[in-house]
Amino acid sequence: MSAHDFVVGIINVSDTKSVVIESEFRDCLPSNVRIIFRYAPLQTVSYDGLMKFLDALPQALGEMIDENPDVVVIPSMTGSAIKGYEIVNMLEQRYGVPVIVPALEIKKYLKKIRKMNIAIVSAFGVELNLLEQLFFKNHDIEVVNLINLFDTASEERLRVELIDADLVLDKVRSANFDKAEAVLFDSPTYQLKLIMQELKKYIHVPILSVNEVLIYSTLKKLGLSTEHLSLEKSTDDF
Secondary structure (H helix, E strand, O other): OOOOOEEEEEEEEOOOOOOHHHHHHHHHOOOOEEEEEEEEOOOOOOHHHHHHHHHOHHHHHHOOHHHOOOEEEOOOHHHHHHHHHHHHHHHHHHHOOOEEOHHHHHHHHHHHOOOOEEEEEEOOOHHHHHHHHHHHHHOOOEEEEEEEOOOOOOOOHHHHHOOOHHHHHHHHHOOOOOOOOEEEEOOOOOOHHHOHHHHOOOOOOOEEEHHHHHHHHHHHHHOOOOOOOHHHHHHHOO
C-alpha cells in the first residue's frame, strides 16, 4: 500500500490570491489522499470571463492526467450552473476520469436532505445570480431570497477572492431567512469556518458551502467516510 491511495485533482483559477479551497480540502481529506492543483485563467467575474475559463478546462485537466487522478474537482459554482452537465460529460468522455462540479453536487445534496427552498448569499452580481437561480429552478429548487454581498456590480476577481468575513456577517444579520430551508454561500472563497458559530445565530437552517459539498462528494466518489464533516453533522440537526 502506497503512502497515498488516492489522488484528487483540483482545477482552480490561475493567479488566485485565495487559499481557502486548498486549505479546506487539505483539512478535510484524509492523509492517504494526495491533492494536485492545476489552473485555468479567469480574467473577469462575468459571463464572458467564465466562458473563457470553461474553455481552458480541457487543457488544464490534460496537464494533470499523467498523475492518474481518481477524481477531478472544478470549484466554479456559476460556471457549473451555466454548463455543468456539458463540462462533466465532455471532460469525462475525453479523459475517462470522474469530474465533480459544484452546482450539480449542491443540487443533489439539497434533494438528499429534502430542502427545496433556499437562500443564496452571493458574491457574483445580478447577471450570474440569475443564471444560478435558473439552474436551481430547472431542478425544482426555489431561490426564495438572494443576498448580494456587493451593492454594485464589479468584474474585479480580487474582490470575490478575498471576501471580508465582517461584510458577510453584516449582510447576514440584516437578511430575512424565514422562508429558506437551507442557505447556500455560492463562492468557494468564503472563509465560513471563521464565522460559522456567529452565522448560526442568524441562520437556523442548514448552511451549505461550495467547498464542503465538493469535499463531501469527493469522499463519496472515493468510497471514504464523510462522518467527520461539519456539513454532515449540521444537516443532521434539522
